[in-house]
Every structure is written in structure tokens, then in C-alpha cells.
Amino acid sequence: MTIKSFIPPQRTLMGPGPSDVSPQVLSALARPTVGHLDPSFIGMMDEVKSLLQYAFKTQNTYTLAISAPGSAGMEACFVNLITPEDTVVVCRNGVFGARMIENVQRIGATAVVVDCPWGRAVDPQALEDVLKQTPQARFVAFVHAETSTGALSDAKTLCEIAKKHNCMTIVDAVTSLGGVELRVDDWGIDAVYSGSQKCLSCVPGISPVSFSEQAAEHIKNRKQQVQSWFLDQSLVMDYWAGQGKRSYHHTAPVNSLYALHEALLILQNEGIENSWQRHQQQHDKLALGLADLGLDFIVPKEERLPQLNAVYIPNNIDDAKVRQYLLNEYNLEIGAGLGQFAGEAWRIGLMGYAARNENVVLCLSALKEALTKFA
Amino acid sequence: MTIKSFIPPQRTLMGPGPSDVSPQVLSALARPTVGHLDPSFIGMMDEVKSLLQYAFKTQNTYTLAISAPGSAGMEACFVNLITPEDTVVVCRNGVFGARMIENVQRIGATAVVVDCPWGRAVDPQALEDVLKQTPQARFVAFVHAETSTGALSDAKTLCEIAKKHNCMTIVDAVTSLGGVELRVDDWGIDAVYSGSQKCLSCVPGISPVSFSEQAAEHIKNRKQQVQSWFLDQSLVMDYWAGQGKRSYHHTAPVNSLYALHEALLILQNEGIENSWQRHQQQHDKLALGLADLGLDFIVPKEERLPQLNAVYIPNNIDDAKVRQYLLNEYNLEIGAGLGQFAGEAWRIGLMGYAARNENVVLCLSALKEALTKFA
Known part of the structure; x- marks a missing residue:
């Protein structure tokens, strides 16, 4: 086959991520490459760290960006903190809680699962009950914003319960960071990871993480080597956190x-509380419109993520045909269902730069047309 | 601190990588983001696979790009192929051979080391001797192009020896791919990994890998789960190799x-044999000039990598001052020594887009001035 330069279509990205990337971020991305030990680059990394501390609402020294997607950020948190002897209580209310369990098991550690219905927040009482019966547990892990269902869990309360039982907390904030309230220090989160391509509206491929002082101490004092060389934070920290000299x-x-720096700067300039509010406002508009179209949310109102709107596909409608129509006729991507909701739901993202008036009206108008056409 | 958009300086990158990225690749990088399951993107991934097969000179079905830097590509090869019961013979003639040993050990497997002098190619006889005494070994691992010293090993011969002893081969081609002859199929390489930021002259962060049919079968048939979820190729293959439907x-x-696609296309348009030749020609010019400056190579002529020129720093010269001068006055980056050669050597890269006349004369002229100034 003859291969030519790839010119992608100009899509509007309203799926579960990647979200729309602003031209400003794409422009930063394309600036000339410098060396990873260039003094100018090192200065920029310090700024990325400071901007991430702002976004996570943390003073944690060990706040940095993993050089790989969110699933590697997840793995970095687990493999650095957990050893095979550990018991980890993992809450599962969707695909990404299940992935946490996989991570625990691949370390050879024990996962005790708090199962909650898909499409609902994690039930704090269920966590408390399991912790009472699992005194050997030293870690609690849960997903703040379940991308597979659109459910928002009460991270503050879940962390309080974990702390009461002397557990460190590992929190998936892939879809929550920048889109809903998240306070790493105030809530007592010990390890948190996110993704660049959701509410930060940066290109995919980078995973911001942050470790509390307690978690960082735990990593430094562990006797067993971390099973991953690439993700071993005791080595990575020397590159990111090194005062003065950084080791390769x-x-x-x-x-x-560069792109993450620019995306975080946009967030800081907007003000993170304003960003949370914008996501909520756009969600409210979208939710009204979806109700008009007769589409029902999977998640009850008070547990709903503004940035990920999962709605049931009406019985008479062909899932694939509608999504194809939106893509082909409107260059609009919405997400398919995942896991238990594969074929049952659409996931409409309103993340970061995508959470704006133009997108909401485009989505509602195009969806209305498609629903009529394929009814 | 007040943070502004980051505008990097325009450097000429002649260190050990990242290498100069062409404007054409940066322009591809900045094209609008589409979803990772967008039909247009899936088509582009098929092309990336085909272009990687061209670059690696392989027909391997399992040829793809790991979503992380070369060190993750290394880890992907090891954790997928090796289990704790395995014995792996690892050749070490520099930093990256040592990193391979780390990988084997973190799996809990046994590494039997073939130690060779830094700055020299791996000695085939030394490998043969160790293999004769290690009948339980099922894998041989070595670095084709040692980025820490500039030594090129005879991958063809090393693979022949490994095969004679019924071992599969794992080869580090991070710095070799695109810069010197590399024939994955003809030489019998079972697992190979590279980096985007060396002779492909793409932005850093991606690691091309390829697995032979035998290696792919071995991965599919292994009973123990791969310790890394993120790097588990039995899962990743469903996304990259899936005929028709791709699973997330x-x-x-x-x-x-996008950028890798463009960089590989540039390589294919040039012709890979022409690229090998260009690296050799530019190296010959540079080597002549370095000799004129009285700088001695670490590696003997016949074992030298054209794309990585490691030379001893003269006794009377301050390493850091020279490199700073080049960076500040000429925006020219050359590399410091690494490992055993830290403070002892400079590493001058001529990789991919950086291997051109302009760079060679710039480097020689600027270096001459700095050597005079700081003598």
C-alpha cells in the first residue's frame, strides 16, 4: 500500500476521552524538542509540578507526571505501595475498579472487594463493613469518577473511613481531576493518579500522580524492589524531585x-473552582436537553458526574448506526458503553475544553436528528 | 511564582537522544486529536504497523508501538517473555545491558551475565562460553547499539549463537533502528524494542517493538499472568492486531x-539502506574532524556506531564548561558521559534528522572554539 502523511479529520470529542484539545495546547505540543536534561526543560518541569499541585490541591513534594497513560499511573501507584504480603480493600462499581483488582492480583497481593452496583457511587457503609471484617488491610482503593458509568463517589467520606481503619488510600482521579471537586490534602488521599486526556484537555499519554509524605516514606522504606523498573518511583523521584542536579x-x-504545562496553565488561569462550576453548568444544560430527547441517565442525579453523561440507548435504536451517523455527518464522537453497559448506553463527555456551549447544542441537535432518523 | 507559556529555545540536538525532530514531524504531531477508536485512527495504526515492519525488516504480525518510552519497551519484552523460573543470559557492555539485568531480577528470574568491557562490542566467544555452561538458559539478551559507549555489537552472530543453544533472543535496538543495519527476521531476533527519539527523529515517548511468531506463541501460552497490566501484550495485541474490531x-x-507515523514515512521515503549510508557518511566526516581536534574515540573503529560518537574529554578540559558554552552560545546540545564514562567522555549524536552536513560543521566549529577557550 502507498502510505501518505496522515491528515486526521477535525472531530468534536464528546466521548469518555480523549476530550477536545484546544489549539493553544496543540501549538505548545509542536514547539521545538529540547533535551530532557536541558536547563530550560528542567525549569519547565518545576512549573509542571507546581501546576499539578495546584490542580490536585496538594502540597505533596512527590507530585509529578508519569511518562505514560493513566493505566500506567494506576500501576505506578499500586506497584510502588503494595507488596505481595499486603491486603488491599478495593471498591468496584465499574470497569476501572475491576482494573485496580487486576493490579493488586498481579503484584501477588490480596484484594478484598467491596462490590457496589454499576452506575452507583461506592457505598460508604459497604466499605466500612468490609474494613471491620478485614483488620489486616492497610490500603483502600477506589475510583473517584467511574468513567465506565458516570458515577461520582464521595471520596472525602471514603477516605475518612479508610483513615479510621488505619489504611492508606489510593484514588483513581483519571476523569475527576479538573472536572469536579478534588482535594487531595484535605481529604487525606495518599496516592492519586489521573490522565492528561480527560478534564485537563491535553493530548493522551501522560499520567499526573501525587503521593502523600506518608506514601513517599512508605515507598522509600520498602525492602522489596518494586517489580517495575520503569515505574519505580524511588528512581523516578530522583529525576523529578531532585533539588539542583537531576539524575537520568x-x-x-x-x-x-509542553502540552501538559500549557493545559495546566489554562486551568490555573481559569481557576479550578471556576472549571468545576463550568462543568456543572454545561452538564445541567446537556441533562435538560437529553431529558427532552427522552434519554434516561444510568446514574441517579445526586451521584452523577457532570463530565461523563451515561444514558441508556432506547430499545428501538441501533447503537452503532447512531454513533456512525454523528461521526460521519457531524464529526462528533460520543462514547459507546463499556463493560456491563456495552451496547446498552452512550457515554457523552463534557470534559475540559469540550465543556462549552457550542458542544452542548451541537450534541443535542445532532443526536435529535439521529434518533429521529433511526427510530 | 507566575507561570507563563513555555517557549523552548531552538536547539540543535546532537546528544544521545532526543535527536533533532524535523518540522514535518512536529507539524504532524500538532494535528487535531481524534479518538483512539476513531476509524481514521485505526487506519493510521495499521499504517504505523506496516511502516514499523519495514523499518525492522520483519514480517512479524506483532509489531507495534508501546505507549511509553524505550525503557518501557524493554520492560514489555522482558515481563511478557520471562517468568520467575527462567534463566536469561544477559550481555553487559554498558548501562543498558545493566538495565536488562535489573529487569530480569525484578521478575524474580535468574540473570547469568556475560560481562564485556565497556566501550567494546559484546564478545561472541564470551557468550558462547557462558551458554555452554548454562544449559538451562532459554533466553539471550543483548544491546545492539550501546548508547552509553557508542559500541555496535554483531547482532547477527550473537543471535546465531543463541539459536544454536535453543535460546530466544531479546535485542535492544533503541539507538540502532534506522541508523545501522538491523534485520529482525534474517537474524532471528525474537523480541526487539526501540525508541522514537533516536534515529527515527520522532518526539520521545513511544517505543516500537516486534515479537517473532515463536515469541508471540510463547506469550499466548504462558500460564502465569504477566506482572504488568499496562504492558501485558496479550491484552495490547487485541487493540493493535485485532482484525476488524479492536478492543479497548x-x-x-x-x-x-501521528508523529511516529510521519517519522517512519520519512524513513521509508528515504529508503532505510540510504538512511544507514547517510549515518555512516556523516559519521566519517565527523570522525575526521574530531581527529583533527585531537579527540580520541572510546570505541575501536570497527565496533563504532556512526550515530553515537563517544570521545574522551582531554585531561585539561572542564567537561561542564564546554557543554554549557555550546548550549549557551550555539544552542548546541552534546551528551555527557554515562555510567563508567560519566565525566570522562562526551557523546555526540548523529541520529536521524540530526545526521546532516549543517550539524557536523556546526558541531566541529563550535567544539573547536570551546576547546581553545577552555584549554
Whole structure:
């Protein structure tokens, strides 16, 4: 086959991520590559750290960006903190809680699962009950914003319960960071990971993480080597946190970090509380419109993520045909269902730069047309 | 601190990587982001696979790009193929051979080391001797192009020896791919990994890998789960190799893959043999000039990598001052020594887009001035 330069279509991205990336971020991405030990780049990394501390609402020294997607950020948190002897209580109310369990098991550690219905928040009482019967547990892990269902869990309360039982907390904030309230320090989160491509509206491929002082101490004092060399934070920290001299670990994804820097700067300039509010306002508009179209949300109102709107596909409608129509006729991507909701739901994202008036009206108008056409 | 958009300086990158990225690749990088399951993107991934097969000179079905830097590509090869019961013979003639040993050990497997002098190629006889005494070994691992010293090993011969002893081969081609002859199929390489930021002259953050049919079968048939969820190729293969329907594993680094596609296309358009030749020609010019400056290579002529020129720093010269001068006055980056050669050597890269006349004369002229100034 003859291969030519790839010119992608100009889509509007309203799926579960990647979300729309602003031209400003794409422009930063394309700036000339410098070396990963260039003094100018090191200065930029310090700024990324400070901007991430702002976004996570944390003072944690060990706040940095993993050079890989969110699932590697998840793995970085688990493999650095957990050893095979550990018992981890994991809450599962969707695909990403299940992935946490996989991570625990691949370490050879024990996962005790708090199962909650898909499409609902994690039930704090269920966590408390399991913790009472699992005194050996030293870690609690849960997903703040379940991307597979659109459910928002009460991270503050879940962390309080974990702390009462002397557990450190590992929190998936892939879809929550920048889109809903998240307070790493105030809530007592010990390890948190996110993704660049959701409410930060940066290109995919980078995973912001932050470790509390307690978690960082735990990593430094562990006797067993971390099973992953690439994700071993005791090595990575020397590159990111090194005062003055930085030691080489791996070659950082220089240009992607330019983009993350710019995306975080946009967030800081807007003000993170304003960003949370914008996501809620756009969600309210979208939710009204979806109700007009007769589409029902999976998640009850008070547990709903503004940035991920999962609605049931009406019985008479062909899932694939509608999504194809939106893509082909409107260059609009919405997400398919995942896991238990595969074929049953659509996931409409309103993340970061995508959470704006133009997108909401485009989505509602195009969806209305498609529903009429394929009814 | 007040943070502004980051505008990097325009450097000429002649270190050990990242290498100069062409404007054409940066332009591809900045194209609008599409979803990782968008039909247009899936088509582009098929092309990336085909272009990687061209670059690796392989027909391997399982040829793809890991969504993380070369060190994750290394880890992907080891954790997928090796289990704790395995014995792996690892050749070490620099930093990256040592990293391979780390990988084997973190799996809990046994590494039997073939130690060779730093700055020299791996000695085939030394490998043969160790293999004769290690009948339980089922894998041989070595670095084709040692980025820490600039030594090129005879991958063809090393693979022949490994095969004679019924071992599969794991080869680090991070710095070799695109810069020197590499024939994955003809030489019998079972697992190979590279990096985007060396002779492919793409932005850092992506690691091309390829697995032979035997290696792919071995991965499919293994009974023990791969210790890394993120790097588990039995899952990743469903996303990359899936005929027709692709299953979601993680969110691919969409824009970085645009850039890789473009960089590989440039390589294919030049012709890979022409690229090998260009690296050799530019190296010959540079080597002549370095000799004129009285700088001695670490590696003997016949074992030298054209794309990585490691030379001893003269006794009377301050390493850091020279490199700073080049960076500040000429925006020229050359590399410091690494490992045994830290403070002892400079590493001058001529990789991919950086291997051109302009760079060679710039480097020689600027270096001459700095050597005079700081003598």
C-alpha cells in the first residue's frame, strides 16, 4: 500500500476521552524538542509540578507526571505501595475498579472487594463493613469518577473511613481531576493518579500522580524492589524531585510535557473552582436537553458526574448506526458503553475544553436528528 | 511564582537522544486529536504497523508501538517473555545491558551475565562460553547499539549463537533502528524494542517493538499472568492486531503516534539502506574532524556506531564548561558521559534528522572554539 502523511479529520470529542484539545495546547505540543536534561526543560518541569499541585490541591513534594497513560499511573501507584504480603480493600462499581483488582492480583497481593452496583457511587457503609471484617488491610482503593458509568463517589467520606481503619488510600482521579471537586490534602488521599486526556484537555499519554509524605516514606522504606523498573518511583523521584542536579532515569516525553504545562496553565488561569462550576453548568444544560430527547441517565442525579453523561440507548435504536451517523455527518464522537453497559448506553463527555456551549447544542441537535432518523 | 507559556529555545540536538525532530514531524504531531477508536485512527495504526515492519525488516504480525518510552519497551519484552523460573543470559557492555539485568531480577528470574568491557562490542566467544555452561538458559539478551559507549555489537552472530543453544533472543535496538543495519527476521531476533527519539527523529515517548511468531506463541501460552497490566501484550495485541474490531485496552497516545507515523514515512521515503549510508557518511566526516581536534574515540573503529560518537574529554578540559558554552552560545546540545564514562567522555549524536552536513560543521566549529577557550 502507498502510505501518505496522515491528515486526521477535525472531530468534536464528546466521548469518555480523549476530550477536545484546544489549539493553544496543540501549538505548545509542536514547539521545538529540547533535551530532557536541558536547563530550560528542567525549569519547565518545576512549573509542571507546581501546576499539578495546584490542580490536585496538594502540597505533596512527590507530585509529578508519569511518562505514560493513566493505566500506567494506576500501576505506578499500586506497584510502588503494595507488596505481595499486603491486603488491599478495593471498591468496584465499574470497569476501572475491576482494573485496580487486576493490579493488586498481579503484584501477588490480596484484594478484598467491596462490590457496589454499576452506575452507583461506592457505598460508604459497604466499605466500612468490609474494613471491620478485614483488620489486616492497610490500603483502600477506589475510583473517584467511574468513567465506565458516570458515577461520582464521595471520596472525602471514603477516605475518612479508610483513615479510621488505619489504611492508606489510593484514588483513581483519571476523569475527576479538573472536572469536579478534588482535594487531595484535605481529604487525606495518599496516592492519586489521573490522565492528561480527560478534564485537563491535553493530548493522551501522560499520567499526573501525587503521593502523600506518608506514601513517599512508605515507598522509600520498602525492602522489596518494586517489580517495575520503569515505574519505580524511588528512581523516578530522583529525576523529578531532585533539588539542583537531576539524575537520568528515562527520556521524558518532552513535547507531551509542553502540552501538559500549557493545559495546566489554562486551568490555573481559569481557576479550578471556576472549571468545576463550568462543568456543572454545561452538564445541567446537556441533562435538560437529553431529558427532552427522552434519554434516561444510568446514574441517579445526586451521584452523577457532570463530565461523563451515561444514558441508556432506547430499545428501538441501533447503537452503532447512531454513533456512525454523528461521526460521519457531524464529526462528533460520543462514547459507546463499556463493560456491563456495552451496547446498552452512550457515554457523552463534557470534559475540559469540550465543556462549552457550542458542544452542548451541537450534541443535542445532532443526536435529535439521529434518533429521529433511526427510530 | 507566575507561570507563563513555555517557549523552548531552538536547539540543535546532537546528544544521545532526543535527536533533532524535523518540522514535518512536529507539524504532524500538532494535528487535531481524534479518538483512539476513531476509524481514521485505526487506519493510521495499521499504517504505523506496516511502516514499523519495514523499518525492522520483519514480517512479524506483532509489531507495534508501546505507549511509553524505550525503557518501557524493554520492560514489555522482558515481563511478557520471562517468568520467575527462567534463566536469561544477559550481555553487559554498558548501562543498558545493566538495565536488562535489573529487569530480569525484578521478575524474580535468574540473570547469568556475560560481562564485556565497556566501550567494546559484546564478545561472541564470551557468550558462547557462558551458554555452554548454562544449559538451562532459554533466553539471550543483548544491546545492539550501546548508547552509553557508542559500541555496535554483531547482532547477527550473537543471535546465531543463541539459536544454536535453543535460546530466544531479546535485542535492544533503541539507538540502532534506522541508523545501522538491523534485520529482525534474517537474524532471528525474537523480541526487539526501540525508541522514537533516536534515529527515527520522532518526539520521545513511544517505543516500537516486534515479537517473532515463536515469541508471540510463547506469550499466548504462558500460564502465569504477566506482572504488568499496562504492558501485558496479550491484552495490547487485541487493540493493535485485532482484525476488524479492536478492543479497548488503554488510551493510545494519539498525537505522538501521528508523529511516529510521519517519522517512519520519512524513513521509508528515504529508503532505510540510504538512511544507514547517510549515518555512516556523516559519521566519517565527523570522525575526521574530531581527529583533527585531537579527540580520541572510546570505541575501536570497527565496533563504532556512526550515530553515537563517544570521545574522551582531554585531561585539561572542564567537561561542564564546554557543554554549557555550546548550549549557551550555539544552542548546541552534546551528551555527557554515562555510567563508567560519566565525566570522562562526551557523546555526540548523529541520529536521524540530526545526521546532516549543517550539524557536523556546526558541531566541529563550535567544539573547536570551546576547546581553545577552555584549554
